[in-house]
Amino acid sequence: MFALGDLVQMKKPHACGTNRWEILRVGMDIRIKCMGCGHMLLMPRPQFVKKMKKVMTPAASVDVTAEPHYVQPRPLDPPSDLS
Template sequence: MVFNVGDIVQMKKAHPCGSSQWEILRTGIDFRIKCCGCGHMVMLPRVKFEKNVKKIIAQCKNENS
């Protein structure tokens, strides 16, 4: 799977606030993601992030002008 900044992904486990949707804020060796329910930000290593992603819900539209 290819992940881009701005994508909304669904994780396998829900956040304690009840939401399982996260927005990707940063990619690379580490991923910074933000909970779409409460706004909590988490930093995860790429391996753990890719293992826990269930599916991409919404993809950010890249504007390559």
């Protein structure tokens, strides 16, 4: 469906004129960032699912040089030795 770092299209455009958003946080709430102006929103998952139209670009195939506001997802840190 959607994952961290994906670029999604919303049903209605943002005030800046674009409807492309990057997913920054996935959980009970979804944090998204406008790819036009960099504005960030946090919304409940059911509201996000209702307002999302489609996944435009999966995170693995985003061209970072062409997207000025894109933030690459960090790989998870390996577990530290707790002994």
